[in-house]
Amino acid sequence: MAQPIRHDWTRAEVAALFALPFNELLHRAHSVHREHHDPNAVQVSTLLSIKTGGCPEDCAYCPQAARYDTGVEAQKLMSVDAVVARAQAAKDAGASRFCMGAAWRSPKDRDVLKVAEIVRAVKGLGLETCATLGMLNGEQAATLKQAGLDYYNHNLDTAPEFYGEIIHTRQYQDRLDTLEHVREAGLKTCCGGIVGMGETREQRAGLLQTLANLPEHPESVPINQLVQVEGTPLNGVQALDPFEFVRSIAVARILMPASMVRLSAGRQQMDDAVQALCFFAGANSIFYGEKLLTTGNPDVEHDRALFKRLDLHSLEVVEEANTVHADIMEADSAGCGHGCGCSAAA
Numbered sequence: 495m496a497q498p499i500r501h502d503w504t505r506a507e508v509a510a511l512f513a514l515p516f517n518e519l520l521h522r523a524h525s526v527h528r529e530h531h532d533p534n535a536v537q538v539s540t541l542l543s544i545k546t547g548g549c550p551e552d553c554a555y556c557p558q559a560a561r562y563d564t565g566v567e568a569q570k571l572m573s574v575d576a577v578v579a580r581a582q583a584a585k586d587a588g589a590s591r592f593c594m595g596a597a598w599r600s601p602k603d604r605d606v607l608k609v610a611e612i613v614r615a616v617k618g619l620g621l622e623t624c625a626t627l628g629m630l631n632g633e634q635a636a637t638l639k640q641a642g643l644d645y646y647n648h649n650l651d652t653a654p655e656f657y658g659e660i661i662h663t664r665q666y667q668d669r670l671d672t673l674e675h676v677r678e679a680g681l682k683t684c685c686g687g688i689v690g691m692g693e694t695r696e697q698r699a700g701l702l703q704t705l706a707n708l709p710e711h712p713e714s715v716p717i718n719q720l721v722q723v724e725g726t727p728l729n730g731v732q733a734l735d736p737f738e739f740v741r742s743i744a745v746a747r748i749l750m751p752a753s754m755v756r757l758s759a760g761r762q763q764m765d766d767a768v769q770a771l772c773f774f775a776g777a778n779s780i781f782y783g784e785k786l787l788t789t790g791n792p793d794v795e796h797d798r799a800l801f802k803r804l805d806l807h808s809l810e811v812v813e814e815a816n817t818v819h820a821d822i823m824e825a826d827s828a829g830c831g832h833g834c835g836c837s838a839a840a
């Protein structure tokens with residue numbers, strides 16, 4: 495019998511899942527995964543940075559923060575035509591959803607109107623749309639919804655008690671407030687975090703507990719592995735054991751059974767065997783093709799070959815075949831590459 499969807503996980507319960515013997519944890523996560531999803535289907539999204547760099551925030555992982563010398567060149571918001579051309583190319587390459595990230599702390603109303611125009615045009619191509627623009631108020635979220643935006647990405651980054659070590663220019667509550675505005679506007683949420691930033695396992699459990707105890711589980715949960723970028727404060731932090739990353743995916747799957755769990759930033763640094771373990775543990779979404787905001791993503795051909803070796807198929811193929819899994823298409827989103835939820839870096 496399928497386990498009920500819960501929003502009342504205690505920290506101790508989540509920590510106990512992390513502490514299970516590895517094979518036991520994977521078995522449990524995979525069993526939950528099969529109850530809710532086709533275990534051989536992976537949703538594919540493409541992400542484009544539509545406004546890069548120059549961000550006033552101080553997220554310690556992010557090369558787009560203006561205060562760090564990372565070599566990222568600030569670029570203004572792209573034109574509608576330029577974004578549409580990239581979205582069409584992504585669609586031609588097999589993406590079903592197009593995520594647009596902009597490095598703003600919080601967009602001005604005039605920025606939101608420009609993005610709304612872009613959303614309308616991308617939606618017109620028949621793609622689902624997702625945006626990650628930073629903190630939004632209720633009116634801005636409603637404007638984007640009216641333009642046809644399907645998903646909004648806004649990540650919690652890490653556990654509440656570790657947040658102050660990573661970001662000093664905003665509060666955890668700011669994140670929760672934007673998520674509430676987004677939900678109230680009727681947008682689907684894409685919300686996850688980053689692991690490997692020097693947090694403890696207890697704090698990884700805290701991130702996943704907070705996500706699972708939101709009023710509604712995010713439809714999409716990106717789990718990012720820190721990509722260390724020279725010039726950022728987190729460059730040089732001790733790397734996370736890959737099996738600990740797999741555990742994080744497995745626990746996310748158990749806590750949020752119906753959500754799409756996405757392998758996001760850090761996938762390029764992961765070998766194929768670790769990715770395969772992640773798919774077994776419950777990951778069922780990836781970014782594909784385009785650059786993951788400001789750092790690279792495995793190229794399309796490599797991903798295609800990996801899918802073939804693992805007998806995975808993309809959900810686009812499932813949809814064309816009009817099978818029972820088409821409903822999963824409705825339950826996913828794209829998301830920002832890395833963490834912040836505004837336009838994070840990857």
Ligand code: SF4
Binds near residue numbers: 597834836
């Ligand atoms: S993660 Fe987002 S909010 Fe933070 S510095 Fe980067 S672009 Fe700005």
